[in-house]
Amino acid sequence: MKDVQTGGCRCGATRYEITGSPVTQLMCFCSDCRAFTGSDAFAAYIVKQVDFSPTEGSPKFYATVARSGRAVKRYFCDTCGSSLWAQLEIGLVSVAGGSLDDVELFQPVRTNLADEAPAWARIPDNLEAG
Numbered sequence: 001m002k003d004v005q006t007g008g009c010r011c012g013a014t015r016y017e018i019t020g021s022p023v024t025q026l027m028c029f030c031s032d033c034r035a036f037t038g039s040d041a042f043a044a045y046i047v048k049q050v051d052f053s054p055t056e057g058s059p060k061f062y063a064t065v066a067r068s069g070r071a072v073k074r075y076f077c078d079t080c081g082s083s084l085w086a087q088l089e090i091g092l093v094s095v096a097g098g099s100l101d102d103v104e105l106f107q108p109v110r111t112n113l114a115d116e117a118p119a120w121a122r123i124p125d126n127l128e129a130g
């Protein structure tokens with residue numbers, strides 16, 4: 001793995017950099033992630049806040065409260081609307097795996113709230129249930 005990973009939105013206005021390795025990688029099927037992506041799950045490439053830096057653009061965010069009771073800010077490009085990352089209150093950033101320049105870096109190891117997935121969701125069977 002490279003020391004610095006990069007990613008961004010569809011139009012290129014918003015870019016970010018990640019240093020270091022992810023803390024964990026998972027597919028989240030919660031209703032907030034479903035709304036954020038418009039799909040069955042959010043491909044969560046979770047890194048430490050200190051390892052994450054927005055480098056270009058002025059993404060907007062939508063502030064919510066997760067089921068855990070913790071604040072979450074879900075960032076999206078203010079130009080093209082790509083879902084990009086969620087900033088979690090616990091010092092972590094959940095980066096959209098599909099926004100990484102090298103999408104193969106995303107290698108999920110578990111699911112989150114898969115019991116809330118719609119019937120048409122694609123849940124890989126090799127993932128640990130979370």
Ligand SMILES: [Zn+2]
Nearest residue numbers: 009011077080
């Ligand atoms: Zn954009």
Ligand SMILES: [Zn+2]
Nearest residue numbers: 028029030033
């Ligand atoms: Zn979720």
